[in-house]
Amino acid sequence: MTPRGVLINEPPPRPQEPRPPAEDFRLGWSLVWVMGWLFAVVGLLNTVLIWIPLRFSSPEYEFTSVAASLDGLPLALMGMTLALAASRASGRVKSATALIVLLLVVTLLVVVGGVLYWLNVPLALNALKNQPVPRLGIVKSVIKVTAQVVLYSAAMLTFARMATRKQLGGAT
Numbered sequence: 001m002t003p004r005g006v007l008i009n010e011p012p013p014r015p016q017e018p019r020p021p022a023e024d025f026r027l028g029w030s031l032v033w034v035m036g037w038l039f040a041v042v043g044l045l046n047t048v049l050i051w052i053p054l055r056f057s058s059p060e061y062e063f064t065s066v067a068a069s070l071d072g073l074p075l076a077l078m079g080m081t082l083a084l085a086a087s088r089a090s091g092r093v094k095s096a097t098a099l100i101v102l103l104l105v106v107t108l109l110v111v112v113g114g115v116l117y118w119l120n121v122p123l124a125l126n127a128l129k130n131q132p133v134p135r136l137g138i139v140k141s142v143i144k145v146t147a148q149v150v151l152y153s154a155a156m157l158t159f160a161r162m163a164t165r166k167q168l169g170g171a172t
Helices: 004-008 022-050 059-090 093-127 132-163
Strands: none
């Protein structure tokens, strides 16, 4: 009999490559976990510092602080997501739980910030009633902030929900 690969042009079977040791995976997830927490802390610190000193009686302050906070949120969101993925992959239950709670708290703050922002939109538009160029900037900012509030909130809630599911494909 002739070998099967000769007749139908199959490549000869390759020997299986050895799997990397489990320590390599643990090291990899540990690096992602550390980097995730670093991004999360730095990103959230940057956002907190935008709000200092607090001046909630100033519409300009509220309007610009919310917009600036949302512009800086991707670093913190990326960090929380990386740290959450690494926590789940490496079995760090307390870290995963803390990150889920943090995602939910940040989601709530984003929604509250969005409401605070939208409450100031009429004031900003009325202040620029007869100035079409700056008024267009306010309209663009409203569109951007609205998209950020909706998309970031949806993403954070989705990540928190995904992280609460059972490890091996179970649905909870």
